Amino acid sequence: MSQSLTITLIVSSIFLMLLTTYVLKKGRIPEKYSLLWYVFSLIILLVGLFPDLFTWLSNKLGFEVMSNLVIAIIIGSLLLLTMALTIMIAGQKKKTTLLIQELSMLKEKVERESRK
Amino acid sequence: MAQKVLLIIPAYNEEENILNTYNTIKNYNKKQKTNYDVIVINDGSKDNTKKILEDNDIPHINLLHNLGIGGAVQTGYKYAYYNNYDIAVQYDGDGQHDVRYVKNIIEPIIKDKADLVIGSRFVENIDTFKSTFARRVGIKIISAFMKFSTGKKIYDTTSGFRACSKELIYDFSLSYPSEYPEPITTAEILKKKYRVWEIPVEMNERVGGVSSIRAWKNIYYMISVCLALLAIKIRRYKKCHRV
Numbered sequence: 032m033s034q035s036l037t038i039t040l041i042v043s044s045i046f047l048m049l050l051t052t053y054v055l056k057k058g059r060i061p062e063k064y065s066l067l068w069y070v071f072s073l074i075i076l077l078v079g080l081f082p083d084l085f086t087w088l089s090n091k092l093g094f095e096v097m098s099n100l101v102i103a104i105i106i107g108s109l110l111l112l113t114m115a116l117t118i119m120i121a122g123q124k125k126k127t128t129l130l131i132q133e134l135s136m137l138k139e140k141v142e143r144e145s146r147k
Numbered sequence: 148m149a150q151k152v153l154l155i156i157p158a159y160n161e162e163e164n165i166l167n168t169y170n171t172i173k174n175y176n177k178k179q180k181t182n183y184d185v186i187v188i189n190d191g192s193k194d195n196t197k198k199i200l201e202d203n204d205i206p207h208i209n210l211l212h213n214l215g216i217g218g219a220v221q222t223g224y225k226y227a228y229y230n231n232y233d234i235a236v237q238y239d240g241d242g243q244h245d246v247r248y249v250k251n252i253i254e255p256i257i258k259d260k261a262d263l264v265i266g267s268r269f270v271e272n273i274d275t276f277k278s279t280f281a282r283r284v285g286i287k288i289i290s291a292f293m294k295f296s297t298g299k300k301i302y303d304t305t306s307g308f309r310a311c312s313k314e315l316i317y318d319f320s321l322s323y324p325s326e327y328p329e330p331i332t333t334a335e336i337l338k339k340k341y342r343v344w345e346i347p348v349e350m351n352e353r354v355g356g357v358s359s360i361r362a363w364k365n366i367y368y369m370i371s372v373c374l375a376l377l378a379i380k381i382r383r384y385k386k387c388h389r390v
Contacts, residue, residue, distance in 0.1 A: 124325070128214055128218045128221075128325065131210055131211050131212050131214055131218070132210070132214070132218065132221065132222045132225060133225075134211060135208050135209060135210045135211050135222065136208055136222065136225065136226060136229070138209070138211070139207070139208045139209065
């Protein structure tokens with residue numbers, strides 16, 4: 032692997048860690064989810080620090096070049112993350128629907144009572 | 148003892164029809180000495196539906212935000228559950244459904260022969276509006292998938308004219324799909340081993356407003372429904388008994 036790719040990966044990893052720490056400090060994401068992002072940046076850092084290990088792995092898995100393995104890992108994790116988000120959105124939608132229904136019915140009841 | 152019957156009318160931008168629909172039901176109640184209560188669920192309409200409902204003193208619930216057909220109808224079932232109704236009938240606000248047939252579709256429930264009764268356009272050959280050719284083909288395909296996933300043939304899978312028992316009112320108040328509710332709930336109800344009947348009814352062509360199934364969405368609608376029916380086939384269901 033080229034020297035410059037190593038540097039790019041290490042810099043990206045440090046950037047992602049700093050970004051995660053920043054949004055965590057501002058309280059914009061819960062601690063639970065920040066962990067995921069630290070794991071992501073750690074993986075990128077590992078690839079940067081131990082390219083030989085990943086070159087060996089990519090050969091074993093049949094990738095032509097190691098960078099393809101890196102991209103495949105990233106895309107795979109993003110797909111999983113999207114799946115998790117889809118599940119979360121569906122859950123949120125159920126909750127908002129419930130709130131809108133109950134609140135609308137309550138409002139109607141209160142208005143009806145107050146008209147009497 | 149007479150059973151309490153509620154007509155649930157979901158309404159989204161139905162200013163042209165809603166008053167007519169309500170008056171037809173009111174007049175029918177007077178003439179036939181029936182006692183059908185009505186609740187209109189105004190699903191965040193952007194036209195004058197809300198004003199018409201208020202000015203004419205039509206019983207209604209204004210949803211604070213548009214929820215789509217499933218969420219709106221479910222609100223009606225929750226209302227039916229909270230107010231202790233014995234039978235709930237889904238009824239369109241656009242003049243498509245005929246109040247004279249309510250008697251027919253609630254009868255099997257009153258006699259405790261069925262839990263869900265679908266007002267069907269396709270059971271018998273009555274001369275009536277049966278929707279366009281493309282839609283009929285779509286309904287046939289959905290019907291075939293329904294048979295595959297539940298083992299039972301339902302002819303009019305997308306009919307929005309349905310009546311259900313107290314037990315199902317409770318079931319629907321707990322969970323109701325937000326998209327394509329009619330075929331999905333019918334399949335789920337069948338998997339839960341409830342008794343589903345189809346009864347022939349006549350329907351009118353829509354007088355105004357836009358059907359919730361728009362033309363350009365038809366194919367997408369069909370594919371999604373078939374996929375949902377396949378998902379229902381591999382899921383397990385249990386009756387949820389009232390506590």
